[in-house]
Amino acid sequence: MSDAAMTLEGWYALHDFRSIDWTAWKAADDEERAVALDELQAFMKEWTTAEEAGQGSSTVYTVVGQKADFVMFHLRETLEDLKHLENEFNKTTFAKYTTKSYSYVSVVELSNYLGKDGGDPYQNPEIMARLKPILPKNRYICFYPMNKKRDLNDNWYMLSMEERRGMMRSHGMIGRSYAGKVKQIITGSVGLDDWEWGVTLFSDDALQFKKLVYEMRFDEVSARYGEFGSFYVGSLLDEGSFEEMLKL
Ligand code: VOV
Numbered sequence: 311m312s313d314a315a316m317t318l319e320g321w322y323a324l325h326d327f328r329s330i331d332w333t334a335w336k337a338a339d340d341e342e343r344a345v346a347l348d349e350l351q352a353f354m355k356e357w358t359t360a361e362e363a364g365q366g367s368s369t370v371y372t373v374v375g376q377k378a379d380f381v382m383f384h385l386r387e388t389l390e391d392l393k394h395l396e397n398e399f400n401k402t403t404f405a406k407y408t409t410k411s412y413s414y415v416s417v418v419e420l421s422n423y424l425g426k427d428g429g430d431p432y433q434n435p436e437i438m439a440r441l442k443p444i445l446p447k448n449r450y451i452c453f454y455p456m457n458k459k460r461d462l463n464d465n466w467y468m469l470s471m472e473e474r475r476g477m478m479r480s481h482g483m484i485g486r487s488y489a490g491k492v493k494q495i496i497t498g499s500v501g502l503d504d505w506e507w508g509v510t511l512f513s514d515d516a517l518q519f520k521k522l523v524y525e526m527r528f529d530e531v532s533a534r535y536g537e538f539g540s541f542y543v544g545s546l547l548d549e550g551s552f553e554e555m556l557k558l
Pocket residue numbers: 315419420421422423424456458478481482484485486488492493494496507509511522523526527532536
């Protein structure tokens with residue numbers, strides 16, 4: 311048996327994709343819509359409280375195309391906290407005007423492929439900042455789930471640690487060349503959801519997603535072992551732009 315990579319875990323993650331029922335939203339009267347917007351704002355204010363208390367981080371982005379209309383991305387200490395957030399949203403009046411499109415459950419993950427030994431990583435402030443990150447406010451998000459292949463000839467999980475480490479080094483080098491342009495949060499989901507990882511990218515220039523993902527397609531770990539799910543891309547919403555999007 312090959313050595314399993316050691317992983318460090320941080321906050322649990324929920325990507326909660328919703329679509330707007332425009333017919334119902336347009337049929338609602340002004341008062342009902344005002345209540346829905348107030349409750350939505352109150353719900354989003356709680357995110358700031360959680361973030362200030364160091365208990366998690368949340369953000370919301372539009373989703374362009376017909377897979378969903380927006381995605382709420384939550385990071386919290388426990389799965390119960392995530393379920394609570396999901397329920398709290400479902401209880402809002404605004405939720406009545408939305409339908410569920412997709413969701414993804416995972417946990418922020420770092421592996422030891424390129425890590426340095428020494429010390430308790432959970433006491434290392436740099437590592438903790440990556441395991442429990444405050445979500446950036448970049449203009450664009452890109453999310454997709456992925457697997458590493460387990461085919462007869464191309465089975466990531468049958469490779470030696472050294473072989474995998476070599477490929478991850480090359481992966482990391484491509485990633486690093488996008489420093490300042492793209493930030494990544496890798497969340498592990500083996501045993502938690504349908505794919506093995508969630509890839510969430512943030513950038514102020516959506517074209518950088520295309521450039522980075524394309525460049526990685528030529529890199530062995532992606533070219534040979536990567537399997538990818540659906541891509542979701544969109545732009546940052548705040549209370550103001552959310553309200554603007556819903557204005558009739
Ligand atoms: C934005 C840039 C960027 C950078 C700097 C970066 C670097 C790194 C490093 C250094 C490491 C290894 C240590 C760790 O941190 O775990 C990883 C790990 C990982 N990555 Fe990555 N990655 C990036 C970006 C990046 C992208 C765009 C993708 C999607 C791949 C593609 O083809 O679409 C990805 C995937 C992953 C995955 C699934 C893992 C876990 C693999 C495992 O088997 O455990 N990643 N990644």
